[in-house]
Amino acid sequence: MKHILEQADQIKDRTVFRRRYIHQNPETGFDTQNTENYVKELLRELNIEILPSTVGVLGLIKGNNTNDMVALRADMDALSLTEENEVDYKSGVIGKMHGCGHDGHTAMLMGAAELLSINRDCLKHDVLLVFQPAEEGPDLGGARIMLKDMENMELLPKIKCMYGQHVTTELEIGKVFLKYGSLTASTDEYTIEIIGKGGHAGMPQEAVDAISIASKFIGEMESFMSRRLDPFDPAVFSVGMIKGGSAKNIIAERVELSGTIRCQSEYNRQYILENAEKILKGICLYSGASYNLKVLHGLPPLVTDDNVMDMVKEFAAEILGEENVVAASKASMGAEDFSYFAEKIPSAFIWVGARNEKKGFVNIMHNPRFDFDEDVLPIGVKMLCRFALQD
Template sequence: MYIIDNAELINIRREFHQNPELGGNEHKTMERICRYLDSWNIEYEKGVAETGVIAIIRGKNKKPDSKCIAVRADIDALPIKEEAEFDYKSLNDGIMHACGHDAHTAIALMTAKITKSLEDKINGDVKFFFQPAEETTGGAERMIKHGCLKNPDVEFVFGLHVDTSLKTGTIGIKYGKMMAASDEININIKGKSCHGAQPHNGEDPIVASSSIVLSLQSVISRNVSPLNSAVITIGSIHGGTQSNIIPDDVYLNGIMRTLDPETRNFIKKRVSEVVENVSEACGAEGTVSFRESYGPLINNDQAVDLLKETAVNVLGNDNVKILEFPDMGTEDFSYFCLHSKGCFFNLGCRNTDTKEVYPLHSSKFVLDETCLQIGVKIQVENILNILR
């Protein structure tokens, strides 16, 4: 019915891997995507969310009740200097596709090429979102505000992410809560400076901040159900300049991760209470602010059912893993799930013959390119199954 040109697919992935760009600066990446779409005569709009692309293939076998579905691929890279050695390593020093977005882009492009070749048989429309800035400011929300899910309205949207914890030839899917919401925590503890040999003459913000860090852990262990995953991490503390001087201020920065809006709001309230009350008990003054990032990624059951059915047909039941626990990482695919029936899944890319396997965001990250063809096969078959 169709053929996946594996050599072309690998070459596309390596071209993007060799030319990574950071979120918000994917100008050449966008142009490369458009050149491929042009060569396959696929309709598109570029410059969406500045550097994103929306492509559409309009099925020619549409009925009155035809659906529109979408496939999303993120296109940005990370500020990491690549250490792996191969011919197609990054040409942009200090920038690397260490999270597999080059693979996501190649899979989506090849899926679009094949879908275009089948447009006479497709009962519905298929959109492809080549989305910028997943690692930084979040391009998904801006693409949605631009109208990517409208005209025609997208009923189902599917996305994937390569995963080195799963061997090549398998995928991981999850019903419901898939990934966490993220918030940055910024804390300012204001004390009163004095000599370290005379602490009674001041108000020590370092003692207050130390107590706050410990107390925040009890928010998770004693205020949140052990059956409900949540994380608070303080990753940065700045205060003081000399060993014998108590400073005026200490600044703390961290993150919190939650899986639902209720827990998210509750933990924010408790963090604020801990900061304010512990600071006051230490004779200091504490204030806290939060910078919201992506919301929780919650898969739609119907979309997961469809993807699971397709994947079992392609890979066999044993190679479709139902994930038991959510990932406390974040993904702005979550925004698509708020407006359409979304399913995000993990594509195994671990070569079992390789002794050392490096995780995502590692400077030595390498994926098994065999996974590319599997990703294309699943996406194409899923499109055909839904739009028959």
């Protein structure tokens, strides 16, 4: 183990080169063919089997026990963002940028693939390499599609556990964030059309005011969220857009409002959706209006497995020291489609610090000036290798 972890430092230059190549050639969504070919080229050089997949790349390294396996995941896609950094490896595509660290994640897994392949005699389990596109979307992302491929190949019963990681400039280089249980939120979206009866603003008794009804609904939902939900189980019901009305002296007949619902638990997710419609239906019923409600069910919350997290916590302490393993105080209301894997496979997901104020790596993710300290790359490789080399 010590030898393999030392090798992660020895291949740092290659890992940095790979990260910078991917950074200079960003691809978004499912359109990641160049990145996929770059990964496949390495896997072929290393004699790693490439499994069929609808999207992304699946690689299989055979270990000493082919009855079970561990899985390692990296996301590959960039953001629709124009980079403002002036660096030698700046994005070569206007309007596309690796502004979330996925270039680093892919390079880390490529580095781990290299080390695990040359040390495959030490592997007690098969290792599945999951290079995934479209973590940032569109639609529901790439994880659910790759998971379906894995199910169709009957791999899921063999996978004992799965690991994912994400760099962050919100944590100093050399540290990791761990959080047990719910880590990121579900991402449902809704659109509501309220249909009243238009009329003259001076004769409201002859009309059914859709704007007034919409405002009542918003107020009731704010009350519901603050009084009917457990304050220790975070959830958000946000109205992002509201459209209605055509003139100052006309009572609006129709109003459309839309927004997002974010939850840390499946219970709250279902509870909010069910009660939002009850509230909407009740207000429209006594007001004489009707409604149409459309819900786009998004990602589930990402919930980690306690036993797998215990193991990862131990590995992180081995590599970085116990003092550098930080317990996150709260979950994120952002989203991560690794949640689809975690629903089916006992999983761990951690945040790896990549902030360095002295070097200027301080901008947060999804910022056009985002970048990270590349000293994090060997750390990520070590964590991936250590997980793969578990007993």
